[in-house]
Amino acid sequence: MRRILAVLLVSGTLGLAACASKPPVKPVSSQTATGAGAGASSQGAGSGANASEGALGSQQSVAGPEQGLLADRVVHFAFNSSVIRGHGIRVVAAHAKYLADHPGARVRLEGYTDDRGSPEYNIGLGMRRAESVRQAMLLQGVSPNQITVVSYGEADPINPANNHAAWAQNRRVHIVYLTPMQPPK
Amino acid sequence: MKLTQAIAPTMLLTALLAAVAARPAHAQLTIEVTSGVTHPVPIAIATFSEPPSAATDVAGIIQHDLSGSGRFSVLPGGQMPAKPTHAAQVKFPAWKATGSDYLVIGRVKRIANGRLAVDFNLLNILTGQSIVRKRFTGPPSALRNAAHRVSDAIYQAITGIRGAFDTRIAYVAEAGTGAAQRYQLVVADADGYNQRLILESRFPIMSPDWSRNGKWLTYVSFEDHLSAIYVQRVRTGQRWRVSARAGENGAPAYSPGGRHLALTLSGDSGYPQIYLLNLHTQHLTRITHAPAINTSPAWAPDGKSVYFTSDRDGSPQIYRIGIRPGSLPQRITFTDGYNADPQVSPNGRRLAMVTAVDGRFCIAVQNLKTGSFRVLTHGPLDSTPSFAPNGATIIYTKQLEGERGGSVLATISTDGQTGMTLKPTQGEVQDPAWGPFSRR
Numbered sequence: 001m002r003r004i005l006a007v008l009l010v011s012g013t014l015g016l017a018a019c020a021s022k023p024p025v026k027p028v029s030s031q032t033a034t035g036a037g038a039g040a041s042s043q044g045a046g047s048g049a050n051a052s053e054g055a056l057g058s059q060q061s062v063a064g065p066e067q068g069l070l071a072d073r074v075v076h077f078a079f080n081s082s083v084i085r086g087h088g089i090r091v092v093a094a095h096a097k098y099l100a101d102h103p104g105a106r107v108r109l110e111g112y113t114d115d116r117g118s119p120e121y122n123i124g125l126g127m128r129r130a131e132s133v134r135q136a137m138l139l140q141g142v143s144p145n146q147i148t149v150v151s152y153g154e155a156d157p158i159n160p161a162n163n164h165a166a167w168a169q170n171r172r173v174h175i176v177y178l179t180p181m182q183p184p185k
Numbered sequence: 186m187k188l189t190q191a192i193a194p195t196m197l198l199t200a201l202l203a204a205v206a207a208r209p210a211h212a213q214l215t216i217e218v219t220s221g222v223t224h225p226v227p228i229a230i231a232t233f234s235e236p237p238s239a240a241t242d243v244a245g246i247i248q249h250d251l252s253g254s255g256r257f258s259v260l261p262g263g264q265m266p267a268k269p270t271h272a273a274q275v276k277f278p279a280w281k282a283t284g285s286d287y288l289v290i291g292r293v294k295r296i297a298n299g300r301l302a303v304d305f306n307l308l309n310i311l312t313g314q315s316i317v318r319k320r321f322t323g324p325p326s327a328l329r330n331a332a333h334r335v336s337d338a339i340y341q342a343i344t345g346i347r348g349a350f351d352t353r354i355a356y357v358a359e360a361g362t363g364a365a366q367r368y369q370l371v372v373a374d375a376d377g378y379n380q381r382l383i384l385e386s387r388f389p390i391m392s393p394d395w396s397r398n399g400k401w402l403t404y405v406s407f408e409d410h411l412s413a414i415y416v417q418r419v420r421t422g423q424r425w426r427v428s429a430r431a432g433e434n435g436a437p438a439y440s441p442g443g444r445h446l447a448l449t450l451s452g453d454s455g456y457p458q459i460y461l462l463n464l465h466t467q468h469l470t471r472i473t474h475a476p477a478i479n480t481s482p483a484w485a486p487d488g489k490s491v492y493f494t495s496d497r498d499g500s501p502q503i504y505r506i507g508i509r510p511g512s513l514p515q516r517i518t519f520t521d522g523y524n525a526d527p528q529v530s531p532n533g534r535r536l537a538m539v540t541a542v543d544g545r546f547c548i549a550v551q552n553l554k555t556g557s558f559r560v561l562t563h564g565p566l567d568s569t570p571s572f573a574p575n576g577a578t579i580i581y582t583k584q585l586e587g588e589r590g591g592s593v594l595a596t597i598s599t600d601g602q603t604g605m606t607l608k609p610t611q612g613e614v615q616d617p618a619w620g621p622f623s624r625r
Contacts, residue, residue, distance in 0.1 A: 080500075108410065115584060117546050118525035118539050118568055119616065120392060120436045120449070121494050121501050123412075124457045124478035127433050131455030149455075150411050151433055155389040156366075160590040162566060 064105070064177025069094035075133060077171045079114070082128040084136060092133055095175050096140035099147075108148045109133050110174040114167035115154035126151030126173075133173045148178075212358055212609035214377030219595070219604045221255030226343055229260035229285040229310075233303070234270040235293040241328040243293055243303060243335070250336035250350045250376065255603025257343075260285050272306055272315060280310045287316075289339060293328070300324055303331040307339050317342045329378060330623070349573040350375060353620040354580060355383070355393040355402055356594060360612030370404060372419060375573075375619070377607050383417065384424075395620045396439045402618075403427075403437040403446060414448055416464065427464065433457050438482050438491070447472070447482035447491050447508075459493050461508060472506055473514065483527045492517065492527040492536060501525045503538055518551065520558060526569055530576045535599065537570040537579050548581050550599055561601045566592075571619045578603075582615040 064070070075088040084092055099105050111126030130149040137147060159166035228251060233243040251257040266279035270292050280288050291305035306318040317338055321331040330351055337348030351374075358369040370384040370393060384390060388407040395402060403416045412434045417424035428434045432451035439446060444464060451457040459472040459482045473479040477497035484491055490507045497504075498516070503524050506514040518524040523541035530537070533553070540549040545564035551557070566584035573580070576599065583595040583606065592615045594607040607614070 115590075116566060117523060117541070118481060118494060118501070119582075120481040121478060121496075121525045123391075123433055123435050124449070124451075124480050127451050127455060127457060128478065131451075134455070148411070149432060150407075152389060152407065153391075155391075155407075157590075161588045162584055162586050162590045163588070166590075 063179045064107075065098055070098055073175045075129075075173045075175070076168065077129055077173075079167070079171065080125065082125070082132040084132055089136075091175075092136045093140060096137040096142050099137060099143075100141035103143060103146070106146050106148070106178040108150060108176045108178055110176060111149070111151040111153075112156070112170055112172050112174070113154050114170045115157065115162070116167065119153055122153035123151045126153045129171075129173050133175070212360065212611045212614070213380070214373065214594070214607040214609055214614070216249075216253055216377060217606050217608065218253055218255055219606055220602065222602050225256055225258040226287065227258050227260065227285045228287040228289065228339075228343075229265060229280065229283060230289045231265060231270070231291075232262070232268055233291040233293055233305075236295050236301075238325075241332070243291065243328065243332045244289075246329060246332035246376075247289065247336050247339070250333060250348075251339065253376065253605055254340065255598065255605070256340075272308065275308060277310055277313050285310055287339075287343065289335075291335065296322065301328060301331070303328070303335060305335045305338075307342055329374065333374070333376075346577050347575045347622075349575045349578065349619075349622070351623055352574060353399070353623070354571075354594075354617050355395065355620065356614050356617040357390050357393065358609060358612055358614050370402070371614075372402075372620075383419065383422070391616060392436050393616060393618045394438050395618055396443045397441055397621055398443065399621045399623065401439070401443070403439060405435050405437065414446070416446070427462060427467075436480050436482060438484055440484055441486055441488040447484060449480040449482070459491065459506075470508075470510065472508060472510075472512075475514075481526055483529050485529055486531065486533040492529060494525040494527065503527045503536065517553070518558075524549075528570050528572055528579075530572050530599070531574055532576055535576070537572060537599075539568045539570065539581075548579060548597060550579075559601065561597045561599070562595075562604075567595070569616050571617055572599075573619045574622045578619075580617045580619050582617065584615075 069091055072091045075084060075091055109130040111130035113122040113125045130151055134147050134149055138144060157170040159169045230244045230248045248259045252259045260283055264283055269275045269290050288308045288310050289305060291303060294302045296302045300322055302320050302322045304320045307316045309316055319338055321334045323331050333351035336350040340348035353372055354375055355372050358371050361367050368386050368390045369382055370390050371380050372383055373380040386406060386408060391405040393402055393404040400419060401416055402419055405412055405414055413426050413429035414434045414437045415424050415426050428448060430450055431453055433449060435449040437446045437448045446462045446464060448460055448462055449457045450460050456476050457478050457480050459479050461470045461472060475495060475497040477495050479493055479495045481494040482491040490505050492503055492505050494501050495504050501523050502516060503518040504514045504516050506512050520540060524538050526539045528537045536551045536553055538549055539546055540560060542560055546566055546568060547560050547564040548562040548567050548570050549558060549560045565586060568582050570579045570581045578596050578598050580594060580596045582592050584592040591613040594614050594617050595604060597604040
């Protein structure tokens with residue numbers, strides 16, 4: 001048993017050296033409580049494939065249409081609010097029209113908050129913002145299966161400073177177009 | 186146990202993870218005392234005699250623990266009249282002249298099987314009597330922990346409160362930007378030493394929580410861009426993904442018995458709700474129903490109810506609900522504006538939370554019996570309180586104002602008198618969770 005363990009450890013170390021640019025930690029086992037998609041390796045392969053990208057959506061919203069308002073991928077919000085306002089309404093409408101016209105296109109809506117207060121409550125607030133954009137898109141004819149929502153809360157701010165200007169920049173939803181290599185789950 | 190059998194085919198990946206877990210985390214934590222009691226207890230800790238190979242300054246660790254608590258003023262080494270290691274060598278008048286009330290002396294000795302024994306004696310300088318003397322034994326690698334146990338015994342003998350120096354914390358460290366950005370889940374001793382890397386990821390890690398036996402951690406990790414909840418054995422690094430549903434998977438909290446997680450799921454509704462997940466059967470039970478944000482479940486010590494944050498009445502406030510289906514929630518906090526991140530003290534009598542006072546986010550405690558409410562910190566950007574297992578101290582995230590932002594860990598005693606910060610040498614640290622008392 002000890003020898004088997006030693007071999008496993010060595011192969012584990014080699015595996016690390018061979019993929020030094022990838023995240024070194026992969027899921028041991030993905031056992032969802034529903035039992036659906038409980039394969040042990042599916043998620044590990046996925047995160048390895050994305051290794052050359054930036055950490056979160058804000059660094060990688062390069063895929064997708066670029067014309068006019070479609071180049072704008074960020075919707076901003078007031079403190080503790082998920083109401084889409086002013087310019088944000090036009091940005092969401094432009095993307096909704098594009099998505100409705102291109103049923104094969106997929107987006108991930110990423111909700112973010114400023115970093116005041118509870119990080120867990122902020123995840124809920126970011127989710128509410130992403131959901132607010134999703135509902136607006138659905139009303140404009142986008143199919144539910146074109147949209148994935150996630151909330152990162154106060155993680156990965158556009159501006160890491162702690163002042164009112166930075167907080168306003170950080171309260172946002174990113175519209176991230178997914179390439180065919182990155183199917184939504 | 187079902188989970189253990191289920192992962193047997195994936196032992197190779199387990200070994201890979203264990204190799205990662207053995208790596209040290211890279212940013213050390215340095216402690217700075219920020220506030221202490223008005224009249225700290227004067228105490229002298231004489232240098233312990235140690236075998237030459239021990240290479241651990243036991244008296245130095247005890248001095249560091251006690252002065253860091255803010256309740257003791259430790260006599261500087263240069264002012265000590267002698268270096269006694271046995272009670273018979275102590276000349277009390279000379280120690281009385283230093284102004285100290287107490288003297289600690291001790292020895293580290295090699296015993297059988299390569300183990301070490303730490304003997305200490307806490308002496309009352311005014312009476313010349315021994316207050317407590319004990320021996321702790323362990324392998325040389327556990328000498329720091331033995332020193333913390335001495336600190337625990339001294340702290341308890343003098344303050345009447347069980348010490349929590351020989352405990353561990355888990356927290357999230359963040360370093361680098363852009364493609365080089367890394368999040369690390371780290372476990373360290375309560376004084377920031379003995380760091381162990383539990384998980385490293387390009388994606389955010391959040392909300393770590395310990396099982397009550399200290400063997401497991403649960404946390405949220407956003408690998409592959411989406412949130413999922415994991416449970417992980419601290420010692421081996423083996424882990425299981427226990428929830429990766431559509432929408433939010435957040436805020437996991439181990440039940441006192443360890444069989445359930447309380448957690449937050451939003452599903453397709455966009456309204457995060459509290460659920461219980463049975464880790465043995467994977468059975469899921471919904472607890473909250475209000476169309477609002479419901480999150481941050483925190484168990485009452487009896488395991489019969491959870492406290493949580495909800496904005497169902499407009500602003501975030503804290504509620505309690507029984508875990509039996511059909512239980513009705515009861516509002517717990519009534520101060521204006523913003524109360525979130527509930528944590529229940531180990532004895533169940535107090536609730537710690539983050540509260541907003543004139544736009545400043547501070548740590549506060551509420552007495553659950555009398556309802557009395559006390560703001561402990563000054564903010565302006567404090568969050569994620571977690572009680573030490575003795576209930577005497579709260580550790581929390583303190584974000585820094587200004588252009589650079591960033592965050593450190595900080596502690597405050599529940600009487601508001603003593604505090605310190607734990608600053609990383611680089612990067613930032615956040616989301617601390619204080620582990621249980623160790624079982625030695």
